[in-house]
Amino acid sequence: DKIRGATEGDGRTVFSFEFFPPKTEDGVENLFERMDRMVAHSPAFCDITWGAGGSTADLTLDIANRMQNMICVETMMHLTCTNMPVEKIDHALDTIKANGIQNVLALRGDPPHGQDKFVQVAGGFACALDLVQHIRAKYGDYFGITVAGYPEAHPDMIQEDGGATLEAYNSDLAYLKRKVDAGADLIITQLFYDTDNFLKFVNDCCQIGINCPIVPGIMPINNYKGFLRMTGFCKTKIPSEITAALEPIKDNEEAVRAYGIHLGTEMCRKILAHGIKTLHLYTLNMEKSALAILMNLGLIEESKVSRSLPWRRPANIFRV
């Protein structure tokens, strides 16, 4: 089924988990075990990323197939245009269609490792809009199409001293509307830590006539270095209170993770209080923080979560 239905649903709050293809065979098998445990909590869907530059194409296709047909969770596969002539794109779409997968996250993609600018390949597409148009033209309504949205504007638009100009932000928003008008039916956002800014983005989208659901992408802070790397890469704004909270605990991994759970829970509470009904969790292939946040929100049953997980200890001061 298409995931948009699940995100609109019957007014219930739903959630989803994102995974990426591991580098080793053991890693892949571990991921399936973890996925199996996480899917027991009934996410609306799960998705699997497409390695930058098509580097994981075969593995992503294989994992997506197993997710849909063996783990039995509604699956969305990411697909990027980078290094992808149309034949390769169609091969990927034909393969998932043959496996009963009905959901695609259509992306331009980042440049492959070692390059700093996206370059269109001969016979390929220039941007996600081209990909959305192609999928609708060739596959009609078979696929539910999700696209990426950027509450702080796409990183290419963000200046050295932080933030995008109003003009760049508005142009990014107008382009997002073109992706939706071309046939996308759901938006998942880039990670963010400024919840008020995300809510403003939702409002701004609404003002220009973007009417599809906008799902917040939540990335729990799991470790300090990873957080700095990811927010640096995505040029994410970090509110000063988060920097202040992390600074004294940055060398204590367990405290950082506990704070990440606390922060993720508070962010989700605020988002849900504004009427948004779907939460998308960037798991980074880890289960503890994502499940702890959902448990704090009352969205999964505590009794179903493994007793061995460290954050269940009563001493966890950030448990809310």
Ligand code: FAD
């Ligand atoms: P586009 O929608 O094409 O936009 C890119 C930029 O170009 C925007 O700033 C847009 O405003 C501008 N632009 C493009 N065309 C026009 C136009 N005609 N007019 C005006 N402006 C234009 N990367 C991966 O490699 N694999 C993944 O699996 C993956 N998953 C992701 C999942 C999510 C939810 C998100 C938010 C990002 C993901 N990415 C992934 C990263 C993504 O590929 C990069 O952010 C990439 O740089 C842009 O992709 P896009 O689809 O947003 O591009």
